[in-house]
Amino acid sequence: MALPKYTETRYRVWHYFYIGICTFVFFFLIAPLFVIFPLSFNAEEFLVFSDGMKRLDPDAFSLRWYEDMIYGTKNPWGLAAKNSFIIAIFATLGSVILGTVAALGLSSRHMPYKGLIMATLISPMIVPLIISGVAIFFFIAKVGLAATHLGIVIAHIILGTPFVVITVTATLSGFDHSVTRAAASLGSNPVNTFMKITLPLILPGVISGGLFAFVTSFDEVVVVLFLAGLDNTTIPIQMWTGLREQLSPTILAVATCLIVLSVLILVSAELLRRRSERLRGINR
Amino acid sequence: MSSETNKILTTDGIPLEESLKKAERKNKIKAFLLVCPLLLFLIITYVFPIGEMFTRSIDDKMITNMLPNTFKSMESWDGQDMPEESVFENFYIDFKKLVENKEHGKLAQRLNKEKNGFNTILKKLFRQIQRNKIDENGSFKEQITSLHKRFNDVEYWRAIKRTAPPYTMAKYLKGMDLFIDENGGIAQVEEDRRIHRILWLRTLEIAFFVTVFCFLMGYPIAHLLATLPMKYSNLLMICVLLPFWTSLLVRTASWMILLQQQGIVNDFFVMIGLVSDDNRPEMMYNKVGTYVAMTQILLPFMVLPLYSVMKTISPSLMRAGKSLGGTPFVAFWKVYFPLTIPGIGAGCLLVFILAIGYYITPALVGGASGTLISNQIAYHMKTTLDWSFASAMGLMLLTGVLVVYWIYNKLVGVDNIKLG
Numbered sequence: 001m002a003l004p005k006y007t008e009t010r011y012r013v014w015h016y017f018y019i020g021i022c023t024f025v026f027f028f029l030i031a032p033l034f035v036i037f038p039l040s041f042n043a044e045e046f047l048v049f050s051d052g053m054k055r056l057d058p059d060a061f062s063l064r065w066y067e068d069m070i071y072g073t074k075n076p077w078g079l080a081a082k083n084s085f086i087i088a089i090f091a092t093l094g095s096v097i098l099g100t101v102a103a104l105g106l107s108s109r110h111m112p113y114k115g116l117i118m119a120t121l122i123s124p125m126i127v128p129l130i131i132s133g134v135a136i137f138f139f140i141a142k143v144g145l146a147a148t149h150l151g152i153v154i155a156h157i158i159l160g161t162p163f164v165v166i167t168v169t170a171t172l173s174g175f176d177h178s179v180t181r182a183a184a185s186l187g188s189n190p191v192n193t194f195m196k197i198t199l200p201l202i203l204p205g206v207i208s209g210g211l212f213a214f215v216t217s218f219d220e221v222v223v224v225l226f227l228a229g230l231d232n233t234t235i236p237i238q239m240w241t242g243l244r245e246q247l248s249p250t251i252l253a254v255a256t257c258l259i260v261l262s263v264l265i266l267v268s269a270e271l272l273r274r275r276s277e278r279l280r281g282i283n284r
Numbered sequence: 285m286s287s288e289t290n291k292i293l294t295t296d297g298i299p300l301e302e303s304l305k306k307a308e309r310k311n312k313i314k315a316f317l318l319v320c321p322l323l324l325f326l327i328i329t330y331v332f333p334i335g336e337m338f339t340r341s342i343d344d345k346m347i348t349n350m351l352p353n354t355f356k357s358m359e360s361w362d363g364q365d366m367p368e369e370s371v372f373e374n375f376y377i378d379f380k381k382l383v384e385n386k387e388h389g390k391l392a393q394r395l396n397k398e399k400n401g402f403n404t405i406l407k408k409l410f411r412q413i414q415r416n417k418i419d420e421n422g423s424f425k426e427q428i429t430s431l432h433k434r435f436n437d438v439e440y441w442r443a444i445k446r447t448a449p450p451y452t453m454a455k456y457l458k459g460m461d462l463f464i465d466e467n468g469g470i471a472q473v474e475e476d477r478r479i480h481r482i483l484w485l486r487t488l489e490i491a492f493f494v495t496v497f498c499f500l501m502g503y504p505i506a507h508l509l510a511t512l513p514m515k516y517s518n519l520l521m522i523c524v525l526l527p528f529w530t531s532l533l534v535r536t537a538s539w540m541i542l543l544q545q546q547g548i549v550n551d552f553f554v555m556i557g558l559v560s561d562d563n564r565p566e567m568m569y570n571k572v573g574t575y576v577a578m579t580q581i582l583l584p585f586m587v588l589p590l591y592s593v594m595k596t597i598s599p600s601l602m603r604a605g606k607s608l609g610g611t612p613f614v615a616f617w618k619v620y621f622p623l624t625i626p627g628i629g630a631g632c633l634l635v636f637i638l639a640i641g642y643y644i645t646p647a648l649v650g651g652a653s654g655t656l657i658s659n660q661i662a663y664h665m666k667t668t669l670d671w672s673f674a675s676a677m678g679l680m681l682l683t684g685v686l687v688v689y690w691i692y693n694k695l696v697g698v699d700n701i702k703l704g
């Protein structure tokens with residue numbers, strides 16, 4: 001962003017002002033995440049940087065909160081993590097299967113009432129979460145699945161499918177349908193064609209939709225608050241309770257683990273996006 | 285006829301037109317069948333329950349079923365003078381049945397909501413029935429009215445008559461701090477009890493300002509990301525995407541640490557001498573905390589649509605604008621800015637709608653002033669168990685969101701929403 005030599009002073013000033021604003025905003029976005037890292041290694045119980053930490057004294061740092069997270073007595077994190085992963089994995093599977101199949105139908109040019117159906121399918125993403133929560137709660141309570149894993153999985157499938165539908169429809173929009181016709185003319189049946197031709201080509205879209213669904217489920221707290229019983233607390237619920245009662249360093253240890261997880265997800269999502277663009281022939 | 289003789293036939297002897305139509309129909313059914321599983325799933329688990337929220341919110345059948353005979357005999361009563369003997373008789377019959385089923389408490393509770401004072405007099409009647417003090421051969425009107433002077437007050441009988449219809453708008457009115465008064469008109473609740481209107485306004489205010497802040501902060505960085513060379517912008521994009529993928533609660537927790545009174549932000553303010561050490565401002569548990577945290581959390585939802593629109597704008601357009609004599613500001617305002625409007629619309633819509641339904645962050649960092657309409661809905665769902673009221677407020681919120689959509693669709697068009 002070097003400025004040409006002939007730039008007038010006032011535009012020069014404006015340019016640096018603009019760069020300054022951008023720096024501030026980027027800092028504002030990313031810095032809060034990095035506060036958690038050092039504080040989770042705090043040897044003391046307080047959530048401020050101790051003098052020892054400011055001097056980088058090794059004694060001021062410890063792993064005790066991580067130990068507490070894993071081995072701590074009556075610590076609910078283990079169960080919560082297990083529940084969170086089980087629920088998120090099944091919810092992702094459900095969303096991906098239902099969403100991909102629906103996206104295949106939606107991207108067909110023969111699909112009747114496309115606009116209306118698309119609006120219905122992505123409505124859980126548009127309707128404020130609290131309203132979805134109330135509606136889903138009424139359904140789950142009516143069929144007697146409140147406080148079960150299955151109930152929460154169903155709720156999260158509802159919330160996760162819109163992402164899969166959107167990403168897979170987007171991937172399919174650049175899809176060359178003549179390859180499936182070619183497969184059919186060579187004697188392949190539709191299922192075989194889908195598994196061997198279509199799916200590998202749209203896989204990046206499917207997986208990135210799945211990642212969205214996974215994160216939605218893994219991070220969801222509003223609906224789970226309505227649905228969960230004591231046996232199905234998830235990580236977000238535990239954090240919510242913890243943050244409401246008392247902010248303890250153990251929560252920061254958990255938060256650090258979650259940030260690491262989101263870095264992993266971010267990296268895989270980014271790799272997938274690039275691969276998808278390459279496959280769709282979008283070169284930059 | 286020439287058109288019939290010219291019909292093209294397929295090898296099977298069927299006219300081509302028909303054969304094509306058949307194939308088309310088959311394709312339509314095929315496409316529809318693929319969508320079917322998800323569509324049915326969502327209709328059963330999601331669309332119907334939202335409809336159920338509506339029936340629940342206007343439902344008032346409980347009392348209609350509790351006093352069937354009373355309401356029937358009240359049909360002919362004009363509501364001016366005291367009702368006739370038959371009303372009292374039927375009321376006694378209905379009430380006795382409720383006492384037998386031990387449901388009289390529910391009735392008293394419901395009627396007390398309609399008009400204060402029912403609890404006491406119904407308890408009195410209940411005790412009389414329990415002790416068999418009421419002579420079923422005598423005049424019910426005389427016996428009941430002699431129990432308590434309120435039974436002699438025609439207002440109380442009017443209140444019962446008002447509860448007769450199986451549907452009520454009362455929950456919606458309550459959501460706007462209104463109620464139906466004695467004469468059946470709509471009146472406002474007392475000034476110190478108008479909590480819901482404050483909550484609606486606060487929710488709108490927070491959603492509006494968070495959208496404005498997100499726009500003001502998101503526009504410059506989206507522009508920078510879109511104009512920088514790929515290798516730098518990819519790196520900076522991480523600053524947007526990492527918060528986007530990070531758990532909402534983690535980000536809220538980090539703001540709670542930063543904004544606390546001994547927190548880093550306050551430390552910084554003390555360091556640069558903005559505030560004195562013993563006079564650190566409270567930045568959490570008030571609106572400041574809500575604005576700051578929500579803006580940071582929702583900012584990626586503004587930046588990503590803006591970025592994807594700005595990326596498609598050719599830089600030569602700005603150069604053309606400048607070469608035609610516009611200053612950089614004029615070129616930006618007349619050329620670049622109008623082209624980004626679809627992105628602005630999508631970003632603002634996303635942020636506004638997410639903000640208006642927000643619940644977790646305001647509840648944690650907002651303190652008493654952080655209660656928004658969503659918190660109120662959750663409170664009625666979980667604590668008071670007044671599900672019909674929660675449904676009514678939820679649907680009011682949903683209507684608001686749909687209006688915003690409608691306006692957005694008129695202005696920009698819904699097709700422009702992109703997911704990064």
